[in-house]
Amino acid sequence: MGELDGKVAIVTGAGRLRGIGRGAAVAFARLGADVVVTGTGRSPDRYPPDEQAVGWRDIESTAEQARAEGRRALPLVVDVSDAADVRRMVEQVLAEFGRIDILVNNAAFARGPDRVPITEAPLDIFRKVLAVKVTGSYLCVKAVIEPMMAQGGGKIVNISSGSGKTGSANNLAYSAACFAQVGMTQSMAHELGPYGINVNCVCPGAVDTSRVDDIGRGDAWERMSRNIPIGRAGTDDEVGAFVAYLCTEAASWIHGQSINMDGGGTMEH
Numbered sequence: 697m698g699e700l701d702g703k704v705a706i707v708t709g710a711g712r713l714r715g716i717g718r719g720a721a722v723a724f725a726r727l728g729a730d731v732v733v734t735g736t737g738r739s740p741d742r743y744p745p746d747e748q749a750v751g752w753r754d755i756e757s758t759a760e761q762a763r764a765e766g767r768r769a770l771p772l773v774v775d776v777s778d779a780a781d782v783r784r785m786v787e788q789v790l791a792e793f794g795r796i797d798i799l800v801n802n803a804a805f806a807r808g809p810d811r812v813p814i815t816e817a818p819l820d821i822f823r824k825v826l827a828v829k830v831t832g833s834y835l836c837v838k839a840v841i842e843p844m845m846a847q848g849g850g851k852i853v854n855i856s857s858g859s860g861k862t863g864s865a866n867n868l869a870y871s872a873a874c875f876a877q878v879g880m881t882q883s884m885a886h887e888l889g890p891y892g893i894n895v896n897c898v899c900p901g902a903v904d905t906s907r908v909d910d911i912g913r914g915d916a917w918e919r920m921s922r923n924i925p926i927g928r929a930g931t932d933d934e935v936g937a938f939v940a941y942l943c944t945e946a947a948s949w950i951h952g953q954s955i956n957m958d959g960g961g962t963m964e965h
Contacts, residue, residue: 698728699944704793706785708776708836709803711735711754713747714906716855717802718758719936725765727940729798732789733758737773744906768793776803776832786839796843798943801833801877802855807907810869817868825869830876837884841893849892851943854881858901858958874899878954885952894951896942901958902929925960 705724710717710733721731735755743752759769770792775781789796805828809821833854844850859867860874881897888895902908902920911917921928935957941947956962 701728703729703797704795705729705798706732707800708734710758712906713752716932716935719932720939722761723936723940725762725767730768731762732770734772734774777827782835782839796840798851799840800853803832804829811866822869826873829873844893845891852895853939854897856897856899860899882952897954899956900935901961904929905932
């Protein structure tokens with residue numbers, strides 16, 4: 697018997713081969729949950745070389761990894777910043793599985809065009825970063841509250857970042873979105889706790905995913921890794937496993953927290 701047998705988990709932004717969303721989806725399946733994985737429907741010509749080399753198929757491949765653990769999996773193309781799309785997602789999940797027990801708000805705008813000085817930050821990019829991470833989380837949470845309440849409770853995990861604890865230069869939009877996740881987590885925890893809905897946030901540091909491929913894996917990556925007290929970057933599977941743990945009964949008294957997971961890079965709340 698798995699700890700999450702009979703549960704249904706939605707993980708947004710779960711289409712990448714090297715990604716926290718994929719890691720979380722597989723971790724949920726290993727604990728016995730059926731999973732719903734969402735993505736934006738990336739064109740294959742945008743896949744990084746490692747995905748192309750193995751014939752990766754975005755959210756369908758993540759779903760296959762979950763099925764390989766013996767669980768059901770539903771891949772859905774969803775724009776989490778669009779209210780109608782989110783409503784359709786929830787309707788499809790309820791039609792397929794009949795319940796929603798877990799929501800992981802992992803979707804984020806692609807890193808790159810937002811990492812510029814404030815004076816050079818395009819307004820449309822700033823808005824898009826917040827639309828996906830902040831508005832997307834708001835819409836997804838709002839859409840799952842009713843079915844979770846009807847079931848007597850649920851689990852919500854928001855994925856922020858170390859950038860939600862400490863600001864840095866050339867990172868305005870992402871820092872704004874990640875700090876917002878921390879505050880939203882606290883507000884949600886106050887409101888939803890009385891209904892048995894557990895809410896937490898995970899703030900990863902440097903994790904070796906395709907999201908940070910713009911840094912490369914050369915000298916800059918090695919210097920960054922050496923500066924982490926534990927001496928290395930994290931992995932998507934490590935973060936995914938911790939996200940899944942937060943959705944077990946063993947973690948049910950952890951509530952309203954934004955937990956640093958960064959190899960000791962941030963050692964204060």
